[in-house]
Amino acid sequence: MLRVLFVGDVYGQPGRKLLGQHLPGLRPEFDFIIVNGENAAGGFGLHREAAAAIVAAGAGCITLGNHAWHHKDVFSLMLDEQQFPIVRPLNYADPGTPGVGWRSFDVKTASGGTERLTVVNLLGRVFMEAVANPFQAMDDLLARDDLGTVFVDLHAEATSEKAALAWHLDGRVAAVIGTHTHVPTADTRILPGGTAFQTDAGFTGPHRSIIGADPEGPIQKFLTERPHRFSVAGGPAELNAVRLELESNRALSAERYRYVEEG
Template structure:
């Protein structure tokens, strides 16, 4: 089976990229399931009900999140009502939403989608490694295809997670840095790995933000309000080919589409 994983969608340009690319990718690559990271979809921070509907209508089967999950106030209700949105599972107990969802792909195969957040250079959350163990232990034996969106800053932490889960999940796909890495590979145990899927958003930007504001902050050290850049978009994604009988990955292919 084939899974399309789309990197962090940033603002309006990112949502446009989803609408104009995902349906064609699904058709041309015979995609069975589409996963989209939407944590920056609403003006660069968080997600709203309407934007979630927009992304799902464009072809996403499930939306993963990250450290900006709580930026829009309506998300607290949204996460309790929409099971197709998962947030990092290693937030403390009692917060809205879930970090694991099992759904059926277009070919009828059940797929578990996990979402975890890193701790290096990020918020102090529960241990993502131990949380991964906990979540995997809850899955029924017949669920072989398992995808993890690991939303983390440090490449070392993402690589550590890849090796930690090698042979236990089908893929570990890093998100958060908005820069697609060229280290996609199949680990010895059969897990597909990439440090960062990349960003789906404005090309002429600094990780999705207007260049001028970011440059001024670097030059002066003064606080600046960041806005999502405008102009043409890029879409960063990976296509995973997975043996649905064993859960082992056959291949991982990077995608870069530009407007």
């Protein structure tokens, strides 16, 4: 059995700070930790400082999303596979896209055995940028027979698209957990074929914010209908995650996890 923790989108310095403070205490409970670093660098993308902080906190894999290319740092980070185990979205149409869309890990379990875990990152297409079809990309990938237990981070806007992909993959992967909206959903479940699903894991970042941003920027944008600069909010932070027990490419349990700093 694999005990896996998936941490939702880390947002800016407040998210990185809380991750560094809180995740090491959780680390002994899990065999492997996956962290979405999509917004870890000032709310947009991933740079070297953010990637190093996520790995230092205990992450065994970093997934990304639609802001994958926001910082030039990410290109060199993807070349350093030993130090920065990054997985960017699989379904970029260009076969020359830097990095990899999936990565397999041989994970030592609490019982002393070793289990293969494959982490996949996908981008949705509804209300998002133009990318290749994530359903077809996963069908193609699952034609392989060496993936072991498969975990999918689906970075997408539409709840319907996330649910549709989970049902499409039910029984063929162990978990499909959504990211991108930064709001944790209360629909955690195991589908009939054994695939764990949650529409969105939520985010790890400023608690007194509008999905990570200081409220003033988004409020002014809605009031004036004009662009306004968004800044990362301050104050206490929250960490949202999903706890999973996986075995033989099936989910045994799935549970939401949330921690909010006092202050």
